[in-house]
Amino acid sequence: MLLSRTGLPDKLRANDDTAKKLKAVEELEKAGAEVLVLQADISDETELQKALQTAESRFGQAIHGVIHAAGIPDGKVIHARTPDDERHMAKAKITGTALLRKALRNKQPDFFFICSSLVSFLGAGGQVGYAASNAFLDSYAHACRKEGENMVTVNWDRWEQVGMAYESETAAILSKIVDKEEQHQGILPAQGAKAFMRALQLRYPQVLISLQDVNKRMKDSYVKEDRQTAAHVLTKDRLDTLEERLMNIFKDYFHSETDVNMNFFELGASSLDLLQVSGRIKNELGVDIPVVMMYAHPTVASLTQAVKAQQSGDDLHIKGIEPDRQKAINEGKNRRKQRMRRK
Ligand SMILES: NC(=O)c1ccc[n+]([C@@H]2O[C@H](COP(=O)([O-])OP(=O)(O)OC[C@H]3O[C@@H](n4cnc5c(N)ncnc54)[C@H](OP(=O)(O)O)[C@@H]3O)[C@@H](O)[C@H]2O)c1
Structure with a gap:
């Protein structure tokens, strides 16, 4: 007996995915098994x-x-x-x-x-x-x-x-x-x-x-440490142009005109998106900005400030600029909903 929530599809309605399941059952039967598929x-x-x-x-x-x-x-x-x-x-x-x-x-x-x-x-x-x-x-x-x-x-x-x-x-x-x-x-x-x-x-x-x-x-x-902060030291040139470089990466990833104060969640970012953006930042700028930091600083402007403060070792300043994480996420998502309704 094979059990799953979706069971086995009707042969006529099989798509690529379900056809594989049908084929697997057929192979078991050819090998001599008596198969009962239940949902x-x-x-x-x-x-x-x-x-x-x-x-x-x-x-x-x-x-x-x-x-x-x-x-x-x-x-x-x-x-x-x-x-x-x-x-x-x-x-x-x-x-x-x-x-x-x-x-x-x-x-x-x-x-x-x-x-x-x-x-x-x-x-x-x-x-x-x-x-x-x-x-x-x-x-x-x-x-x-x-x-x-x-x-x-x-x-x-x-x-x-x-x-x-x-x-x-x-x-x-x-x-x-x-x-x-x-x-x-x-x-x-x-x-x-x-x-x-x-x-x-x-x-x-x-x-x-x-x-x-x-x-x-x-x-x-x-x-592996559970890093909450950006690792690696940035060169002066990269630090000076950090906001612009981050902006380009976000714009390119979300295919959207955005500004430095737009909340990532307003752009529709999921945690998986942020993981991918984090990977791009690492590839392009050589700095490792963990997703947790993007949650704490969910705009390009605040993320830039946080990375800069961190690179200069100003931890107190970082704490001061960290917004209420949940509030920032909710605000971003609400603004996105309003924007979608207006469209
Ligand atoms: N593939 C890997 O690389 C890997 C590595 C390590 C461990 N594992 C473990 O090995 C097992 C099999 O993995 P797999 O790769 O063969 O996964 P899979 O192809 O996604 O198969 C999992 C099966 O579980 C069924 N299922 C899920 N929730 C169920 C529920 N509540 N009641 C009944 N059936 C349920 C799904 O069918 P429906 O959606 O139709 O219910 C599906 O047929 C999993 O436990 C996985 O965690 C897999």
Whole structure:
């Protein structure tokens, strides 16, 4: 039985994306499997129970194994997150796992294989909800093992050619601009299939699958500072022309006529946009302005002032010019709404 919230589309209505799913099911059937595809959200107990009953009436009472690979990609920096974002992120991995375990506990499947991620160890930009929900899976598997259940959590490295890190737009943007040192070839599908079998045979509660030395990666990720300030010293020429240079980058990115006092959120900036702009600034000016600083100084004028104050070591001045962050974001978004209504 294969379960997902969207199920399998009608053959006639398949698009490029869904045609891939249909093909995968056909391949399983050709290999001799009897496949039942059902639609259910595993974080909804009623839907989950109904799906399990349907499977039982088709295949009988025994469920021999579970592969829990449900999850959604993340992609919002911490300053832009809301409680609803976290609830959304928790559905498949936290609520869904607890409900699956509850529903199957008395059936004692031979294995309960959970897909977690190396992100719960290494962290990654814009992935705090994803990291947290995977960290939950890791601890949960250990706790269930203590109660005698055959649960294993596998912390996968990034997959290549298939899956959310390859197909999701957000993940693609993030992987281009964040953690450049983490850019390496991901797990190829054939390698992943082998690793899956091996992890299942090992019968450990937790298995980490990394294409590079995981100890080194962990060490590198822990020593990264959570910088709140612009790193690198700017040359005098770049400092003198900073406002103009920043203005050009913002104008070019947003394809919009803007002025130095226009709030980035009025331009419609999301945290992902700001991450990309931060990358461009680094490439073009050689200065690393973190997104958190753009949230604190959401206009080119105030960002320029803040970077200049920082470069001269005037921290007190920086504090003095830092506006109320939430107020600035809300004002920007409201002005944008008003502008859109007037159009
Ligand atoms: N791909 C990678 O590089 C990578 C790396 C590390 C870890 N992982 C983990 O490995 C697992 C599989 O990843 P993937 O790349 O195969 O992702 P994927 O292609 O996005 O597949 C995830 C599946 O989960 C389903 N799903 C999401 N929420 C659900 C819910 N509440 N109830 C039922 N089904 C739900 C989605 O279908 P619907 O949208 O139709 O529900 C989708 O079919 C995930 O847990 C991911 O976190 C992946």
